Amino acid sequence: MLLKAIISVLLFSSVTSAQAQTARPFKGAWYADGLYVDIDFYGKSISDPNSMDGDPCAGIIRIKPDDTSMAYTIENLKMSGNRATATAYFAEKDSKLSFEYMADGSLKMTSSDGFSYVDDELKKLPQNSYVLHRASPFNGEWKLAKGDGTLRINLYYKSMYEENAEGGSEMCYGTIYVAYGNGMKVDNSLIRARKIEGNKAVIEYVGGRDGNTYRAVLVYNPSTRQITVKSPVSVGASGGVKESFVVDGMVFTRR
Structure with missing residues (x-):
């Protein structure tokens, strides 16, 4: 009986921890090849590099972050469970975004017209959709x-x-x-x-x-x-x- 009780407590703790981690899935830093995304869809606490005063916003998308300073500002949020839509702005350009928090803890992000950046000329990342992983533990x-x-x-x-x-x-x-x-x-x-x-x-x-x-x-x-x-x-x-x-x-x- 004692062993069953211990197992029950451990299972409950595991479920509670998992629920806590997914309660606010759209918050934190994420990365994929050529992308770095920092978001807070709940508190809009991310400093906007496209603003003169670094005004807070819902998030930013950095394209080729090690090579360029390209950054899109994320606004116009709509969330429903583990899915969200938004608009990404850079200068006069904008694109529609969709996000899906996956069962394995990754984040799928899709752009309506891809992810553009400037490197001598206007270029695009090879995909319109990427699976991002938490920028953790390092x-x-x-x-x-x-x-x-x-x-x-x-x-x-x-x-x-x-x-x-x-x-x-x-x-x-x-x-x-x-x-x-x-x-x-x-x-x-x-x-x-x-x-x-x-x-x-x-x-x-x-x-x-x-x-x-x-x-x-x-x-x-x-x-x-x-x-x-x-x-x-x-x-x-x-x-x-x-x-x-x-x-x-x-x-x-x-x-």
Whole structure:
């Protein structure tokens, strides 16, 4: 009887959790090849890059986000259960959108006339319909479990401006900040490239102390919500001194 009771509680918790996750499906960041979508169809809290003052809107669609600044503003919402329709605006162009939250947690987005962007000339993504996945788990901020350090990343959209080793400003996927001696010695490494495979991501980053390029694997543990750094190595480094504070086995805990 006790075992049956425990199983019943676990099943109830699982169902409750699933219901909570789908209660507001049209909120959060999503991505697919060539697309990054940030939406809040309930609170309209997304800053509109097409507005002079960054006015709040229902969402934005970024086309080729790593290469261009193209962004569509989402407005004119109509929601019904796990489906929604909207209009996407850019300059004087608009297109009709449909959204469907799928049973597996993905989001299907379809445009009436495709997704256009400018790259020397007006181009379009190859499809009018895409299945988007949550921009997770490599999106957010983690604290070094032992020591002074912060991992701040969004590996799904290159959107962070940070100071590089030369003192200039550079757009990147995030930073690995590690400090010693009460902040007297600091290494702020910028992540320039990444390849994501589920709960693992291979990253390339530039050391904040030596300017050399390194590669490492980030491993996300869903049960602890921690990220561990694995096998950092220098790649194409110059003949100078290598001095990186990012080492194998570093564990970052979600803030």
